[in-house]
Amino acid sequence: MAATPRGAGDRSRSAQRPAAQAERRADARRNIRSILDAAQLCLARDADASVADIAKAAGVGRVTLYGHFKTRADLVDAVLTRTMEQSDAALDATDTTGDPCQALTRLVGASWQIVHQFHSVLQAAQRELPPERILAVHDRTLQRVQAIIDRGRRAGAFRDDLPARWLVTTVFSLMHAAVEDTAAGRLDADDAARVISATLLAALTAPGRAVPTPAP
Amino acid sequence: MAATPRGAGDRSRSAQRPAAQAERRADARRNIRSILDAAQLCLARDADASVADIAKAAGVGRVTLYGHFKTRADLVDAVLTRTMEQSDAALDATDTTGDPCQALTRLVGASWQIVHQFHSVLQAAQRELPPERILAVHDRTLQRVQAIIDRGRRAGAFRDDLPARWLVTTVFSLMHAAVEDTAAGRLDADDAARVISATLLAALTAPGRAVPTPAP
């Protein structure tokens, strides 16, 4: 879905799925990498960055870029996918077992940097890609949050009076709201993870229960 | 800032500020109204609606529209201003005194319909207008929320361990997140106000305190 060679059609490739980047020439691989790097950077700075901007930032001709990515949407999709893969990798290294409250706090801490950095990549994707695609790419992250919430509910720590899906939305919503607040200078970026966690723990706590105060 | 006559310059008008719509001819007033109505509707449906779309929806020539609004940004600004005025009017009729928790619940209930309906008008404005302008137009609403939160904090009902500005952000963020969830079919629109309120009350509650369970 990301790579589209010029000379060769789909004939020599087993399928169009597996990105099929291995059998390319070395300079092509290098350029694809540069393009993705540049696109991630440009889109992170400005969700409306043009293909020309990205090509220039990658130190590559626009035509070369189109040689690897059929359309702008393709490129955005590739960048989003890549970003989510990086995110998932970072989150895989995070312990989300044990006490749900602490697990959530750890998850927020680990996610914040990524969300903070690549917030507008998501914005670009939301303007260019169909909602189902956005959802699909977020699947693993969604599952992860959902799992913690489910566990917290079963343990009686998290509330049971609201749709589980809404609690997941709450988590994502506050993360992204925090990004915008820091961008506008209304929130200290170094304090954001703490603020988000504190708000979320309270929001997810079962009514009637005392709100946990996590140790600093 | 909204009205721009054709024949007459600024000469006959006292200032360019006061919208100066009173001294126009009747048909002009009618058209301006139609345009604003149509623009509000179109932008609510699609934040990217073109000037041509809006003019057609208003039953008016494109040139006529440009006769009243110098640029697309001007039009968007006028629509946003108008929407916020309507919103403020609706909120003026809402009792925000008394118990902060109940006041917040009432405010959310009264705001939800408007936010739900005109969510993408705001999106359009965010793409076209400078952030300061968005902030300025939201001033009254912002103040209102801020006032309730301040009162709740003084009363010891709301938490004091997070920046007040962040709590305001939380309120707006969850409202808009709820809109997107309903649009995606993940949340029942009729249930939204309750869900938002319940989440917010918990989020704003002081740590260590029991979360209030508002009467249905």
Add this chain to the structure above:
DNA sequence: GGCAACGTGAACTACACTGTTCGAGTTGCT
């Protein structure tokens, strides 16, 4: 070394949109 894959800039098509001009007609106001 040789060949195919790859890169490149310039130029071109195509499109969608904003904003303007013009000439001619219509409507409201006095």
Add this chain to the structure above:
DNA sequence: AGCAACTCGAACAGTGTAGTTCACGTTGCC
């Protein structure tokens, strides 16, 4: 009635973008 304000559509200019083609130069790979 008469005049200025207003409306209208068509046509135009300008801009920014996506995507393509071509002819030629370069690089990697066997």
